[in-house]
Amino acid sequence: DAGVIQSPRHEVTEMGQEVTLRCKPISGHNSLFWYRQTMMRGLELLIYFNNNVPIDDSGMPEDRFSAKMPNASFSTLKIQPSEPRDSAVYFCASSPLDLGTQYFGPGTRLLVL
Amino acid sequence: AQSVSQHNHHVILSEAASLELGCNYSYGGTVNLFWYVQYPGQHLQLLLKYFSGDPLVKGIKGFEAEFIKSKFSFNLRKPSVQWSDTAEYFCAVMNNAGNMLTFGGGTRLMVKP
Numbered sequence: 001d002a003g004v005i006q007s008p009r010h011e012v013t014e015m016g017q018e019v020t021l022r023c024k025p026i027s028g029h030n031s032l033f034w035y036r037q038t039m040m041r042g043l044e045l046l047i048y049f050n051n052n053v054p055i056d057d058s059g060m061p062e063d064r065f066s067a068k069m070p071n072a073s074f075s076t077l078k079i080q081p082s083e084p085r086d087s088a089v090y091f092c093a094s095s096p097l098d099l100g101t102q103y104f105g106p107g108t109r110l111l112v113l
Numbered sequence: 114a115q116s117v118s119q120h121n122h123h124v125i126l127s128e129a130a131s132l133e134l135g136c137n138y139s140y141g142g143t144v145n146l147f148w149y150v151q152y153p154g155q156h157l158q159l160l161l162k163y164f165s166g167d168p169l170v171k172g173i174k175g176f177e178a179e180f181i182k183s184k185f186s187f188n189l190r191k192p193s194v195q196w197s198d199t200a201e202y203f204c205a206v207m208n209n210a211g212n213m214l215t216f217g218g219g220t221r222l223m224v225k226p
Contacts (some may be wrong), residue, residue, distance in 0.1 A: 033214075042216065042218045042219055043157075043203065043216045043219070045213065045214070045215075045216075048213060056213065091156060091157065093157075100145050100147075100162070100164070100207055101147070101159055101162060102159075102214060103159075104149075104156040104157040104158070105156060106155070106156045107156050
């Protein structure tokens with residue numbers, strides 16, 4: 001298996017623009033997680049899905065952030081409009097529902113100017 | 114709510130020195146415990162995990178961790194570090210009610226050659 005796939009790997013955009021991050025989980029995994037990593041705040045869980053259904057989005061910073069999982073093999077995290085403070089590395093992870101171990105993707109490094 | 118504390122934020126060691134990174138969690142129920150490693154510029158990878166059984170868990174690359182329930186601790190150890198162990202190490206806890214991981218703040222390890 002190719003592991004968790006994220007795109008793009010790097011994104012540079014200007015403040016106010018819409019940003020869409022994409023994730024393909026490992027085939028057969030039931031759960032998908034979006035994390036944000038910054039120097040100041042460390043690793044934060046933004047939202048997670050079980051069987052394509054959002055379970056907990058309490059970590060989503062504000063309404064500018066939204067996430068969808070239209071099917072078992074694809075998820076998006078969208079920021080609209082983006083702000084400089086959104087600059088971070090965004091990781092997607094997936095896991096088999098009952099086994100706990102999460103497998104992380106390579107991350108998207110986002111820079112908002 | 115569960116939480117994880119990693120008291121050592123930065124550790125600097127010389128090659129061949131022994132390593133112990135502290136991890137304490139707060140949660141009254143049964144927990145699953147994890148150590149992840151993030152090499153520079155890379156994504157998080159699982160080092161080892163504890164679900165049940167022998168509280169001394171052996172992971173990849175010579176790492177081990179000991180679950181001490183009475184101390185709410187899951188410290189990571191390695192008898193002799195190498196320069197290639199330079200990375201950031203994250204302890205994480207998951208309760209049995211779901212599959213959400215709560216991460217500690219991470220410990221940055223630098224091994225001098």
